[in-house]
Amino acid sequence: MIAESGENSATNRVRMGRPGAAGAGRNRFGLTGASQAFDPRVVAIRPDLADIAVAGTHFAPHYAAPMMRSGVLPATALRATPSVDADMTSELLFGEGFALLDLTGGWAWGYCLSDHYVGYLAADALAGPIAPTHCVAAIEAMLHSAPDAASGGPAILPRGALVMGEPEGEWLATSHGYLPLAALADVGTSDKDPAGIAEQMVDTPYLWGGRTMTGIDCSGLVQLAWGAAGVPLPRDSDLQFAALGADKNVDPASLARGDLVFFPGHVGIMADERNIIHASRRWMAVKVEPLADVIARSAAKDHDPPVSGYKRLR
Template sequence: MTMKPDRRSHAYRPDLADVRLKDMVSAACYTEGAPAHVTVPVAAVSPRPDPDCGIDTQALFGEALTVFDQSDGWAWVQLEADGYVGYVRQEAISEGAATATHVVSIPRSFVYPGPDLRFPHQSALSMGSRVKVTGAAETRATPYALLEDGSAMIAAHLRPVRETAPEDAVAVAARFLNTPYLWGGRSGFGIDCSGLVQMALAMTGKRAPRDSDQQAASLGTVIDPEHDGLERGDLVFWKGHVGFIEDADTLLHASGGTMYVTREPLQAAIDRIARLYGPPTGYRRP
């Protein structure tokens, strides 16, 4: 029996599907979709158009997506960054391709109505959010980046979209220490285990799938810790969980046990998690 494509990364329903899937799935109608981008700090992405439904992931300000359908206040979309498919509220997006020049490079940063940190901030953006910088200013020796709507951000909190973080992925992940755990979270305001891995790798120029089972199936190469040893940046997987090896004895992860991003002794984590979910299911080197 032929298995249908994963609905998390392929846009298809009985009534409508991505035209690129025409030879793979059956639908009443096919569409190319239309480009759009996120216009709120964080947009929840759900598996159903239902406000009471839990979220699968999040889309960040300025991120690009394709809209396949809009109805009853919901848009059915696919995110450009990782191909994830789901539903977002229509008011969270705007039509048209994204035109970002810079990406937020620290876990969280404020947006001010003008170039002065004493102004009341109007919003906050997560690491990975994308903005269009149109100018520069300086107030009391602090450089600001001016955005296309006249607002401003601290220039040191941004970097050009084509540049990658100067540190490695584990160092990026460590910047999220004590960030609250959030199921489906993918931002500096709340993040889950696979979201932390994806974000840290993305900021260092490496693409990664969104969910831990997808990462366990395809990210990097499989390693055997007894044969290959464990190196900084390796990933250890359990059923439904993933974390970074910070060093041979330390795990860095968004923990559902502590409910925040934490580091703990690797063997202690293995013993603790085993009591509920069993031993690690695999190790990979991104």
């Protein structure tokens, strides 16, 4: 099933990439030149279907306007293909938006609204869109069945999850249960110390495509930390490097807390002028270690230069 826009599609269109804009008021499309090259990680095109936003620049047999959905599980694997055995490329967190373009065989195809990352989700992980009022600011927050710390909880939500509700004393009442306000922040609130966020994730297991305390990868850690600081970043380290316009030549002695350091296929956050916090495949966990050690390992792999860039958050 191709996800077509409904009566309220004009208000539900995705803002990033402006899906729907190219085809507004039109039912025919044409290319004025050759179809452009694209990055399939962030441009929703399949051999049979594409996001309507790319009509006019990319050819596809069919185009679809996205239907807005949101995640209803603490974290749902985003996969490269519609199979439980496919590689997990990222995760959609509770309450985060998803632009649904196709629904077939129990799989939803589209992209995450937070970073435009394209992939497949289990269809039952999605529900109608919400207008979030709060986000989880603690590493994890228990969703309780009643506004009582002794009550049982149906789920534990990860940092970055989005929720909609009304404050009731020390609690936020949502349609799914109650969350302690102490573990939340108003949507739009930012933490100006991304390194501090990353430090809270130390010893988290390494998981390719992960974005939570259960498991996280290097770019997921950076995305989480800088996102909490009010700076949304793309999903992968090379996309982050390009989006930030990071420097290609770096003097490691000039680095300070919060700086991002990019290596080929890797990224980390400086804890101070000498140590880096990163989700490391070598240690299979988030670790703090001397930057000089990471540079030496990268250089041993014949990477030149081993430190490929950084960007400061000031």
